[in-house]
Amino acid sequence: MAYAKSGWTALADATRRTIFERLVDHPSSVSGLARALPVSRPAVSQHLRVLKDAGLVVDAPAGKQRIYRVDPAGLAALRAELDVFWSKTMAAYKTAIEQPPEEPK
Amino acid sequence: MAYAKSGWTALADATRRTIFERLVDHPSSVSGLARALPVSRPAVSQHLRVLKDAGLVVDAPAGKQRIYRVDPAGLAALRAELDVFWSKTMAAYKTAIEQPPEEPK
DNA sequence: CTTACGCGTTAGCGATGGCTTACGCGAAGA
């Protein structure tokens, strides 16, 4: 409810992941991204809006252009969430190995 | 053509993330999950199929039931992918701080 | 001022996705 759009949702689309991966390598402008992708410029704009709403990228006007870059905070949030999954899973795995319920393989 | 989609796509849906979070805490059966969620049992089955195709969960028959648990391998793959984003982003940030291009007031 | 460029936004369309209802199959329990 209070959540905007989750970062998971933002990175769900393949095109959007490609855009994000390019921004991870180096910041760039909207038309710069559009020129390297098989979609139109407005499509890139819409994808960037989703990524921005999810807190994964930030934008800054630079003359006529508008430069987008990755927001470390949003990326860190995703990483933290995934780390919780990871640590819980590992904990469950450890106890499962120490106490095999029935059938040792 | 709905072959093994990315883990990102699998975790995009909110309901599916909830299912995955429950499995992270403890393995459970299909109807067990359905009882705790506001969706029907077939819906849970379909979600579990997506998670399974993405390599995030594994299933094992247990009598009449079928127990689903998190697959550490799939989770590790996602973690690795995210870590690449993270390290690249941090590297770009470090160089940006060490070499500020300009400082317009 | 006029022109050109870069972006964001909207409307509309086709495709994708999640959900329910209704079915069929296999594994316990009586």
Place this chain on the structure above:
DNA sequence: TCTTCGCGTAAGCCATCGCTAACGCGTAAG
């Protein structure tokens, strides 16, 4: 055996999503 329980799957409906085309606004250059 037959009956019940737990699951998976197919069909169909409806919402959402990604895309393009067209428009309007602000900035830089002529």
